[in-house]
Amino acid sequence: MAEIDRDKLLDVYTRTMKVNRTDEKFRALLMEGKVAVMYYCVRGQELVSAAAMAALDEDDYVVCTYRGQGEQTAKGIPIKKWWGECLGKETGTCKGKGGTMHITDPETGIMVTTGVVGSGLPIANGLAMASQNNGDGKVTLVSFGDGAANIGGFHEAMNMAQLYKLPVVFLCQNNRYGEHTAFADHTGSTDISSRASGYGMKGIKVDGNDVNAVYPAMEEAVEHARSGKGPVLVEAMCYRMMGHFFGSDFSYMPPEHLEEMAKEDPLPKLRAVMLERQFTEEELDKIVADIDAEIDEAVEHALAADLPSTDEIYKDVLEEVS
């Protein structure tokens, strides 16, 4: 396998750390009691999101889930607006009406963040159908977890996407849990990617903790979809290193599983690859420090921002026709 281009590798690293530092900051704020909102941790899945977003063009579409922080920040959503939304402020992407589970920012291609498991796949088809209809050349990537592979919409969407050869990448982040239920307890399948063959679709299974595997796989999938050959189902194997949502009990995750996860942690692995590729410790630390500074500023901005005016509850229900 050819080495990842050095600039691209740096890009993936930067996006990964953006996701990770955002996650760390969010958990710190929750721990300190500075904010009290629902937050679905992405610890362990940072690299998958970053690699996927790095493989897309800026104007490609993304559909993600409540555990979508990774896709959102790695795609390049303006972080002041992101934090504003997560804190329910007027400055948020959605004026505080969407919240952590419903971040939308069409300017950066974040079209839908759904709170309903599996609902994003059929919508991704529609975005891709629009691109196919108008020939704009965009790819739509929809991210979801292994749990979503068991809902009916998954099947309907996969079948339809292949039928029309829609430019969609279905990215299953197999983090081994559907809410509190372990993979082996929610399906008899050994993997999700092999389901692609049932639809006549290209399926790829990849180690989501290894940048040298996951980035090329994402690039291949995006290229396949963009070229008109049809959709691809990518199953990126990763771990959700925390509970379902921040603060939720995760005693159901056995200790040996937690140990295995720690060994596979994508972040130290990625750092090792960066050092191998002659990036220096100083360069890498500087990237993280710059990200932290930007996040701190965005958080301060969001904490100080105004709450949305209460008359917002009546706005945006339907178009106001004068």
Place this chain on the structure above:
Amino acid sequence: MAEITMTEALNKAIDEAMAEDDGVFCLGEDVSDKQGGGVFKVTNGLSAKYGEHRIRATPISETAIVGAAVGAALAGQRPICEIMLMNFVGVCMDQIVNHAAKLRYMSGGQTPCPMVLRTTTGVGVGFGGQHSDMLEAWFAHVAGIHVVTPSNAADARGLMRASIDANDPVIFIENILCYGLKSEDPGPGYRVPLGKAAIAKEGTDLSLITYGRTVLDALEVASEMEKEGVSVEVVDLRTIAPYDEETVLASVNKTGRAITLHEAVRPFGTGAELAANIQEKCWDSLKGPVRRIGGTFAAVPFATHLEQAWIPTKGEIVEQIKASVGKD
């Protein structure tokens, strides 16, 4: 101008919208000419004219159909999706209720969802319990969508154009028994604005508020009652939600009596909402309680005589009118 049927009216409205805007396209089961142009022929001939990309025959996958419409709408197109029979919305409610209806709001206005969901239903064709229900109240209860139903061919043409123009999701309900109804063709470009009711017949003694197929029953009964000296005003809502409150309240304030009538089952139906609102806002004009007429609170039965007994009958409408105006 020539006469057209409701089927032709809908077909013409979709055709002219597709001709004017490349972003308008249809998707649904059996909609292309290859499968006969839709089970009720509403999209007949359109795939020949616009190609299979713009008249997309889909697998039997309601969630994927509505989801695709939602996604395409977010990308700025104007999809018209078809759920063959209204009961099948049970399969795709998540996409309608959690997504189509809410994406404008949850995004703070960034992602409107301009799509039409056409669906067909109706009691009186012997389709039984899973192909006949009027489920408009389910959607009227959800903020963020328009619910529309025509009672005649001209309105069908105008309401369809207005629905395609709308920048929000529209649930467009077609009644199977109305497809053959004829009107004078209102011609190209005709639009009936959403949210505007029609006074189908003027009257002074009682307002009979209805929509869809039961407008026909209402008009028939109103003309019979005229002979008995009772002047019934028939209000055709056309848009069930959000409905034309101004026209409804003005009618009731004028007549002082109101009956709501729909084919859907009576309990928790749209008639209940109308009645409650009328009683709150027209109390001083009302001469008696607002009455409600609706289908029997049971699944729609198959046998013809059972099905006919299930629907609100003209006899029942007459009875309620007489009770309301104090005649026996």
